[in-house]
Amino acid sequence: MAIVEINRIKVALAENRRKNKWLAEKIGKDESTISQWCTNARQPSLENLLKIANVLKIDIRDLLYPTNKAEN
16 A cells, blocks of 8 residues: 655655654654654644644645645
């Protein structure tokens, strides 16, 4: 089963010049969990997506790839 890119956490961190370790400390998660989210091996809950958006000061929608191809 191929990994489907659903979230853009890795991209958002890079755009904000932040690392997985920084995010893990900010939202109280293990760095390995953040790594799994960044590789799309696992997906965060909506609650965790909101926490990530808040610490990065971005819109939560910026953490997800659009499902409508016309919006890409």
